[in-house]
Amino acid sequence: MIIIVIGSVVSIAVILFLLAIRPGDLPKPVPVSPVAHLDERKAAIYENLRDLQFEYRVGKLSDMDYQATKLDLQRELAKVLAEIESVLGALPATKTPPAAAPASPRKFMCPHCAAEFPQALKFCGECGKSMKARA
Amino acid sequence: MENVGALAVLLAFCVALYAIVSSVVGKLKRKPFLVLSGERAVYSVFILLTIASGILVYAFLTGDFHFSYVAAHSNNAMPSVYKFAAWWGGQEGSLLFWSWLLSGYGAVVVFTNRRKHREFMPYVIAILSTIQLFFLLLNAFVVSPFQVLAEGQVVTTVADGAGLNPLLQYPAMAIHPPMLYLGYVGFAVPFAFAMASLISRAKGDSWIHTTRRWTIVTWLFQGIGIVLGSAWAYHVLGWGGHWAWDPVENASLLPWLGGTAFLHSVMMQEKKGMMKVWNMVLIAATFFLCIFGTFLTRSGVVSSVHAFAQSPIGKYFLVFIIVGVAATIALILMRLPYLRSESELESVVSRESSFLFNNLVLLASCFAVLWGTMFPVLSEAITNEKISLDAPWFNRLMIPIGLFLLFLTGVGPLFAWRRTSLESLRKNFQIPGIAGLLLAIGLFIGGTRSPWAITSLGLCLFVAASIFTEFFRGARAIHQKNGINFAHAVFELTHRNTRRYGGYLVHMGIVLMFVGWTGAAFNKNVVKEVKIGDSFDIASYRIKVTDLQQGDKGNYQWDSAVLEVSKNGSFLQTMEPERRFYKASQQGAAHIALRTRLNEDLYINFAAAQGNQATIQAYVFPLVTWIWIGAIVLVLGTLVALVPSKVTRQYARTEVVGITQKHVTVEN
Structure with missing residues (x-):
């Protein structure tokens, strides 16, 4: 008899745990950047550049190897940056309108991709376009 | 209590099935409620299996011999630590242990990713739960550890159990199987992430970043498990070998080799976006080699010194492996366009090519070990004659x-x-x-x-x-x-x-x-039949027998020799190798005497006692300590x-x- 009681209690507890979900329990949706994979690639190239620099400094690489590999990495970086720009450029214009003021007086927002920066810049560090508002 | 344990396993089976359905449906129908419910199902399976495992361990510790599994793998005189270790000492318990570990891993995966990777986490849960479901199927319906002893329709019990295999009553053996299992089971996590990222067509390498530490930790557990097994063989089997290319040893080595290849090749993907298909294949191969390893250990398909673990569950594993491999290959083929390499090999003289070679050689070694291990089965299937490949064959290769x-x-x-x-x-x-x-x-x-x-x-x-x-x-x-x-x-x-x-x-x-x-390459050995007062030489050591003794320790009877060891005329130490005979299981086991130094080990085994004579095997193993030091490093x-x-x-x-x-x- 006691076995049946224990079994029933465990079963009911499991069913309640599985199904008694309140709206507040649901995790908030996290926005995923459309260029997250390209950002990863960009970070990897920077890391490769840093490694290359260090290996050259410790004397593991000849000048020729260093220059050739550095050039390759810079080309790859340019390609990834261009791809990021094209992905962001192709996004529907649902972001903050160009004329909108920055949310905070101390922040500077890119009129093209809505990225925010703490200081004034000529070109956006995220999409590379001019930080001046579109005409 | 056995009914509660069996019910917990049965409930866990149902809940794992629910986890698969609710995660996939929740993802496809965009119902976050169902996805969260699937995550909770993973926690529930862990709790239910913890209850079931707790009941089994409690039965071992209290000597509840009406559980047939407890009666077969424990006895009253056994120390508590081995009573606990008996949980994984036999077929049914070790498969429950597998399930419990997997459910623990699953719970940790869900908890640590509860706000991350929402796009493919439902698939991760579905894949992990599918693997879980397979093991729960075995736990609940094929080899339940909660069966009781019965005479007719009446539940019965015995006064004392048959005891754990004496070879397993050794400290390293209490940790060796859990370590290996943590490795075997752990590779399910990177595999699940890899397949989930394929199913969801996730861009980038986030599955690799997320599972990097999982893979390393799993690989480490597997490595520690293998070395502990090796140390156990060296200290317990009495012949001084630390690796014999036994099928079960090989089974543990195979996924470790696959994991090593994966840990290297994954760097190519992170650094250069290369070898994406290869990495998928490698992690899948490693995972299925883990399942294959469990299959080899548990099915008894290849005869082995580990044959105590034989049973007819092999066909279930075979079906799981065949279906799993086929599904994985199909998925990889369907997603080939997403796995295009982002760059190419610039030069043969580069680190990339050394990694590539490393991968090919590791894979070749994996194949060689697999071929050697499965050769008896293949030869029997083709020629009706079971031909086993011995250690020299493996060593030559x-x-x-x-x-x-x-x-x-x-x-x-x-x-x-x-x-x-x-x-x-x-x-x-x-x-x-x-x-x-x-x-x-x-x-x-x-x-x-x-x-x-x-x-x-x-x-x-x-x-x-x-x-x-x-x-x-x-x-x-x-x-x-x-x-x-x-x-x-x-x-x-x-x-x-x-x-x-x-x-x-x-x-x-x-x-x-x-x-x-x-x-x-420099090992030396001598086998001598000796009486009290005899002495013999091995390498630069002189060994003199000063006494032969015997006694009873409750759990076992023992015979031992008291030996005085000297070198170049000066006394070094007294060594006492022992032979034990475990009463419950009616089996003998060696308890060797060892003098360990950085340059060599003097290893003495009491092989047998005949009246006032004893057979002593003495070995000198140069440099062997560096294996254990290397493992620590x-x-x-x-x-x-x-x-x-x-x-x-x-x-x-x-x-x-x-x-x-x-x-x-x-x-x-």
Whole structure:
């Protein structure tokens, strides 16, 4: 008899745990950047550049190897940056309108991709376009 | 209580099935409620299996022998630690242990990713739960550990159990299976993430970043498990061998080799976006080799000293492996367009190609071990004659492969990524190459004639010198630039890139283990039938028998010899090898006497007692201690690689001005 009681209690507890979900329990949706994979690639190239620099400094690489590999990495970086720009450029214009003021007086927002920066810049560090508002 | 245990397993089976359905439906129908419910199902399975396992362990500790599993694997006189270890000492319990570990891993995966990777987490849960469901199917319906002893329809019990296999009543054996299982089970996690990222067509390598530490930890557990098994064989079996190419040993080695190949090739994907298909294939192969390893251990398909674990569950594993492999291949083929390489191999003389070679050689070794292990089954199927391949066959094949891998371990760090000119090669190879060559010549002049031993020790020094050079050059650069002392510079260097320098330490551990294995070329042994007062020589040791004793310890009876060991006329120590006979299981076991030094071990086994005589086997194993030291260095190196690097992967803001913070740091 006691076995049946224990079994029933465990079963009911499991069913309640599985199904008694309140709206507040649901995790908030996290926005995923459309260029997250390209950002990863960009970070990897920077890391490769840093490694290359260090290996050259410790004397593991000849000048020729260093220059050739550095050039390759810079080309790859340019390609990834261009791809990021094209992905962001192709996004529907649902972001903050160009004329909108920055949310905070101390922040500077890119009129093209809505990225925010703490200081004034000529070109956006995220999409590379001019930080001046579109005409 | 057995009913509650069985019910918990049955409920866990139903809940795992629910986890699969609710996660997939929740994802496809975009119902976050169902996805969350699926996550909770994973926690529930863990809780239910913890209850079931707790009941079984409690039955062991209290000697509840009406559980047939407890009666078969425990007895009253057994120490509590082995009563606990008996949980995984037999078929039913070890499969429950597998399930419990997997459910624990699943719960940790769900908890640590509860706000991350929402796009493919439902598929991760579905895949993990499918694997879980398979093991729960075995636990609930095929080999339940909650069966009771019965006479007719009446539940009965026995006064005392049959006891755990005496070979398993050894401290390392209490940890060896859990470690191996943590490895076997753990590879399910990176596999699930890899397949989930394929199913959801996720861009980028986030599955690799997320599972990097999982894979390393799992690989470490597997490695520790293998070394503990090796140490157990050395200390317990009485013949001094630490590896016999037994099918079950091989089964544990296969996924470790696959995991090692994966850990290397995954760097190619992270660094250059290459080998994406290969990495998928490797992680899938590693996972299925884990299942295959469990299948080999548990099915008894190949006869083995581990045959105590035989049972007819093999067909279930075979179906699971065939269906799983077919589904994985189909999925990879369907997603080939998403796995295109982002760059190509620039030069054959580069670190990439050394990684590629390393992968091919590891895979070749994996195939060789698999072929050798399965040969008895294949030969029986084709010729009706069971032909087993013995240790010399494996050694003939694996020694050259192992030495080539050792060579690549040294060569890899000396090559640069993408290309290495002759000038760089000369610069990097000079010191390690000359050091290795000089040692090989020195050994030959010193009288060593074994070509394998000379090659191995020469390569060991070559690899050690290349690792030392890497640390020295890097630390010197930091020391000169920052003005800190050299030891601090070494620490700083390692901390800046823990993954790389931890990896070098792991390589150093492998080198030390090779030194230990190479010592086998110089082993010596003597077998003597002796009486009290007799003495005999082995290598430079003289061994004198001063007494032969016997006694009873409750759990077992024992015979032992008291031996005085001297060297060049001076007394060293007294050694007492023992032979035990366990009463409950009616089986004997060796309890060897060991004198361990860095240069050699003196290993003495009490083989048998006949009246006033005893058979003593004495061995001298040179360098064997370096295997265990190497293993410790390997573990430390792996732990270093797990520490987050001081310099996290960040955009160099000096080069690209004004990058926003939102994607700056990428998990390293």
